[in-house]
Amino acid sequence: MNDTPSNLSLTTIRKRFGDLLAVDNLDLQVEPGSLVSLLGPSGCGKTTTLRMVAGFETPDSGEIRIGNDDVTHLPPNKRGLGMVFQSYSLFPHRTVAENVAFGLRMLGASKQTQLDEVRRMLDMVHLQGREEMFPSQLSGGQQQRVALARALVVNPRVLLLDEPLGALDKALRESMQFEIREMQQRLEITTLLVTHDQEEAMSMSDQIAVMQGGKILQLGAPNHIYDHPETAFVATFLGTSNLFDGDVTPDGMLKTEAGTLTLPTKATPGTRATLSVRPERIVLGEAAGPLSQGLMGRIVAASFRGSYAAYRIALDGTDVELTAYRQADASLGQTSLVLGDRVPVGWPVEHGVVVAPQDTRN
Numbered sequence: 001m002n003d004t005p006s007n008l009s010l011t012t013i014r015k016r017f018g019d020l021l022a023v024d025n026l027d028l029q030v031e032p033g034s035l036v037s038l039l040g041p042s043g044c045g046k047t048t049t050l051r052m053v054a055g056f057e058t059p060d061s062g063e064i065r066i067g068n069d070d071v072t073h074l075p076p077n078k079r080g081l082g083m084v085f086q087s088y089s090l091f092p093h094r095t096v097a098e099n100v101a102f103g104l105r106m107l108g109a110s111k112q113t114q115l116d117e118v119r120r121m122l123d124m125v126h127l128q129g130r131e132e133m134f135p136s137q138l139s140g141g142q143q144q145r146v147a148l149a150r151a152l153v154v155n156p157r158v159l160l161l162d163e164p165l166g167a168l169d170k171a172l173r174e175s176m177q178f179e180i181r182e183m184q185q186r187l188e189i190t191t192l193l194v195t196h197d198q199e200e201a202m203s204m205s206d207q208i209a210v211m212q213g214g215k216i217l218q219l220g221a222p223n224h225i226y227d228h229p230e231t232a233f234v235a236t237f238l239g240t241s242n243l244f245d246g247d248v249t250p251d252g253m254l255k256t257e258a259g260t261l262t263l264p265t266k267a268t269p270g271t272r273a274t275l276s277v278r279p280e281r282i283v284l285g286e287a288a289g290p291l292s293q294g295l296m297g298r299i300v301a302a303s304f305r306g307s308y309a310a311y312r313i314a315l316d317g318t319d320v321e322l323t324a325y326r327q328a329d330a331s332l333g334q335t336s337l338v339l340g341d342r343v344p345v346g347w348p349v350e351h352g353v354v355v356a357p358q359d360t361r362n
Contacts, residue, residue: 005032005188006067006080006157008053013062015048015214022048023059024214030158033188035181037201039238040211047162049211050194054160055079066157077106082156082189086163088147090135096122096146097131103154121149124183141172148180152187159184161193165200177203198238202226210234226278231356235276242282242322244275245357258320261293264352274357281351282324284311284343291346297322299341311337313345 008030015023023045030036038046051057055076064072071079090099101114125145165173181204184191195201201208202222209216218234229235246256248267253260267273297313311324
């Protein structure tokens with residue numbers, strides 16, 4: 001691979017399709033050898049951003065650089081990219097070896113170089129002995145490995161992954177997440193991943209860029225964004241969150257429909273604020289006594305999810321329902337709390353996060 005990984009830089013990128021502003025003055029720096037995920041719902045601009053990096057779309061304004069090179073207006077084949085798509089895009093009439101060698105052949109590599117590099121890449125993706133098979137004879141995971149080998153064999157400066165695991169079942173998708181991440185780190189290849197899958201972004205990324213409305217709302221390490229979301233949208237899109245909207249009282253409390261709650265940080269009296277509390281931070285039952293902030297509720301739904309149980313709790317005297325996760329502590333397939341149970345509800349004050357209520361920031 002490249003001896004020195006390249007950085008990827010997007011500066012004030014803007015793209016409009018008719019009346020739709022798909023990407024709005026977006027800035028992004030992908031450090032050499034790191035993997036950054038663009039995460040967001042359909043229509044947020046993540047795929048358009050990737051297509052502009054790939055050269056399939058041209059930005060209306062702004063600059064895209066790979067290393068020291070301005071590639072904004074270069075065609076895709078002049079950018080030094082490797083690309084893997086959800087559909088794999090393999091040639092059905094070509095063998096595995098021919099698919100992997102395609103890029104090298106287009107670059108004019110000798111037959112011996114093609115043979116050597118194809119063998120090396122198939123060893124790397126654990127497809128030894130399948131050189132003469134056709135894509136239709138492979139499983140979905142094997143086809144994805146062929147697509148990955150084809151992308152990497154040309155020694156790309158940047159690897160682009162567009163929903164690469166969306167067509168796989170859950171178990172295989174999780175396995176491939178580990179494999180792609182391990183390979184990306186070992187090769188130190190600068191990578192941009194587009195996904196709408198929160199777990200995929202969390203498990204594979206050095207940094208996540210959460211997008212909405214053509215903008216990056218928050219960029220940071222997965223654990224930091226999860227524990228310290230800046231907006232209500234980020235809190236609910238990256239994981240699940242309980243949100244409490246209310247007014248800050250003169251003594252710095254938050255008056256909400258659920259009750260008057262203690263905030264983890266100071267807030268200006270008379271302003272509106274939103275408190276975010278993750279389900280795994282919610283404490284139920286006797287242990288919530290000193291943390292309850294006076295809240296009581298009734299279990300209205302319970303679901304066993306393997307290593308943990310999920311509960312919905314209707315708070316007394318309100319229309320508010322909370323979601324809480326609790327590590328499994330009962331027999332397999334059962335939950336320790338049952339429908340109708342009344343329980344104190346609480347959380348450590350420091351585990352709440354004050355977030356901006358609006359979906360986007362100006």
